Amino acid sequence: MTKRILLTGGGSTGHVAVNLALIPQFVEEDWDIHYIGSHGGIESKLMRQQQQVHYIGIASGKLRRYWSLSNLSDPFRVLLGVAQAYRHIRRIKPHVVFSKGGFVSVPVVLAARLNGIPVVIHESDLTPGLANRLVLPYVQTICTTFEETKPYIRSSEKVVHLGAIVRKELFHGSKEEGYRYCQLKPSKKPIIVVMGGSLGARAINEAVRKALPELVTHYQIVHLCGAGQLDKQQNHPSYRQYEYLSEELPHVLAMGDMVITRAGSNSIFEMLALGKPMLLIPLPLSSSRGDQLLNAESFKKQGYGEVLQEEELTAGSLVRALERLQARYPSIVQEMRSAQGRDRTLELVTLLKQAALD
Numbered sequence: 001m002t003k004r005i006l007l008t009g010g011g012s013t014g015h016v017a018v019n020l021a022l023i024p025q026f027v028e029e030d031w032d033i034h035y036i037g038s039h040g041g042i043e044s045k046l047m048r049q050q051q052q053v054h055y056i057g058i059a060s061g062k063l064r065r066y067w068s069l070s071n072l073s074d075p076f077r078v079l080l081g082v083a084q085a086y087r088h089i090r091r092i093k094p095h096v097v098f099s100k101g102g103f104v105s106v107p108v109v110l111a112a113r114l115n116g117i118p119v120v121i122h123e124s125d126l127t128p129g130l131a132n133r134l135v136l137p138y139v140q141t142i143c144t145t146f147e148e149t150k151p152y153i154r155s156s157e158k159v160v161h162l163g164a165i166v167r168k169e170l171f172h173g174s175k176e177e178g179y180r181y182c183q184l185k186p187s188k189k190p191i192i193v194v195m196g197g198s199l200g201a202r203a204i205n206e207a208v209r210k211a212l213p214e215l216v217t218h219y220q221i222v223h224l225c226g227a228g229q230l231d232k233q234q235n236h237p238s239y240r241q242y243e244y245l246s247e248e249l250p251h252v253l254a255m256g257d258m259v260i261t262r263a264g265s266n267s268i269f270e271m272l273a274l275g276k277p278m279l280l281i282p283l284p285l286s287s288s289r290g291d292q293l294l295n296a297e298s299f300k301k302q303g304y305g306e307v308l309q310e311e312e313l314t315a316g317s318l319v320r321a322l323e324r325l326q327a328r329y330p331s332i333v334q335e336m337r338s339a340q341g342r343d344r345t346l347e348l349v350t351l352l353k354q355a356a357l358d
């Protein structure tokens with residue numbers, strides 16, 4: 001009998017990336033793969049490109065902690081989403097549901113529970129996000145990425161510490177391809193890749209560009225600045241800027257020596273897996289729930305890089321922080337090597353298969 005898995009999660013590239021990593025594993029074992037996401041989110045775009053995945057869009061409402069006119073209509077959209085997900089789950093009859101979080105996952109997990117289907121969820125950040133916290137009572141297992149997450153979860157018996165799921169294509173980058181793509185040459189100047197998360201980061205972009213005259217004397221800079229944030233005025237033989245990289249990213253990272261990055265969980269675990277020392281500039285509390293501050297603190301404590309708070313970010317502080325990072329480069333790489341290890345994707349697949357049997 002063919003086994004069926006239902007995947008869900010959305011709202012950020014990172015959430016979708018974990019689901020993308022699972023797909024080949026289940027395809028190989030001839031499982032039917034279904035995905036419930038929103039109609040227009042990033043998950044809809046990326047998952048509809050996957051031939052082996054049956055994608056279903058449902059109504060979804062955002063769960064906000066701040067006032068917005070949409071707060072009046074969104075609860076109804078969530079309820080509509082539950083009804084739609086319920087109907088689809090009854091039809092699909094999945095053996096197990098895997099949720100990566102994001103607000104579209106809430107109605108799916110509730111509907112799965114109403115249908116008596118086992119649910120496994122995965123949390124990427126050190127502290128659980130709102131969606132995962134809301135659905136926790138209805139799930140069988142919550143897999144964590146950070147070891148420090150357990151005390152933040154009320155039903156600690158549900159916690160399985162798994163670690164990060166890093167997409168495999170990142171390990172197949174070639175330095176030479178990176179040089180060719182960026183039209184840079186190997187030189188004495190280390191290459192720094194600047195990544196502001198999947199959407200870019202305005203504050204980081206500004207500081208990098210202000211510091212550019214000094215930075216390009218020491219480094220070659222590849223700047224992933226986010227959609228609509230290219231600055232055509234900036235033109236230097238040691239500076240390259242791109243809005244967003246997809247297939248070329250593994251090559252550019254293979255060529256890079258160090259990274260300047262936000263502390264989004266997916267990015268930082270990718271850099272750890274690739275052994276790239278990080279200057280972490282976490283998203284501040286004023287524009288987030290503070291998850292990146294804790295992610296960054298944990299990485300600093302484990303010796304994977306330097307942290308610069310956005311409130312202290314200037315051209316000067318950026319240059320100095322990079323100097324500190326460079327001085328610690330060999331010890332950071334050493335620390336990272338001892339942390340790299342087993343493939344967590346296979347462990348998650350085993351766990352999901354086990355849940356499907358229960």
Ligand SMILES: CC(=O)N[C@H]1[C@@H](OP(=O)(O)OP(=O)(O)OC[C@H]2O[C@@H](n3ccc(=O)[nH]c3=O)[C@H](O)[C@@H]2O)O[C@H](CO)[C@@H](O)[C@@H]1O
Pocket residue numbers: 012013014015017124125195196197198199224243244245246249263264265266267268270283288291292
């Ligand atoms: C603004 C916000 O709320 N961010 C949250 C969001 O991060 P968000 O998804 O924005 O950022 P992450 O760092 O987790 O992931 C970014 C992903 O985009 C990829 N990438 C980036 C640039 C590029 O040019 N090409 C490319 O492929 C990276 O390789 C990575 O896989 O979810 C994370 C995981 O729950 C949280 O830790 C973050 O706090």
